[in-house]
Amino acid sequence: MASSAALDEETARAELYGLLAQLYYSAPPPELLALLRVAVTEAPAQGGALEDPWQQLVGAARAQGDAAIAAEFERLFGGVGKPEVFLYGSHYLSGFLNEKPLARLRSDLGALGLARSEAMPETEDHIAYLCEAMRYLIAGDDMAVCNLATQRDFFAAHLQPWLPALCDVLEAHPAAPFYGALARFTRAFAAVETQGFDMLE
Secondary structure: OOOHHHHHHHHHHHHHHHHHHHHHHOOOOHHHHHHHHOOOOOOOOOOOOOHHHHHHHHHHHHHOOHHHHHHHHHHHHOOOOOOOOOOEHHHHHHOOOOOHHHHHHHHHHHHOOOOOOOOOOOOOOEHHHHHHHHHHHHHOOOOOOOOHHHHHHHHHHHOOOOHHHHHHHHHHOOOOHHHHHHHHHHHHHHHHHHHHHHOOO
């Protein structure tokens, strides 16, 4: 039987993936930003790897209004034609959208019994979709696929190879005060995930 501490950690991981999915998928709704602005920024134990980047993210949310953050999202990821920043794994892995990395991802998702909803306009290699897939693999009830080994393999194949490149672009962007902070948190969270999965070897 898993300990309550282990279960709490798994819940926290799933919730963080869910938060990342929401923040990268669309301009954050006011209710989400309101919760983020009042979030606790002190880690239970000092020196936690996520404490500083989390404080920066909460600080960035507090420093700007809802409209400014929504405008930042649209400026970076929206608009007509080519966005300033791509949120798709295929772009970073192959230089093009809808390439072989996406085909491999779809095959792996199919093996896990997952498929993109027709209502979702983005392809499956969008970071928000991948974070949602990780959230499911952590919090889902199907133990045949919702386990640490599957999480490790999926993360290593479909997030770890390109997430640092996305974070580099966002952190370097001159007009990304909120999403630059989100990128720093994303990088730190991915590093913690990588370290945790390495311990499974």
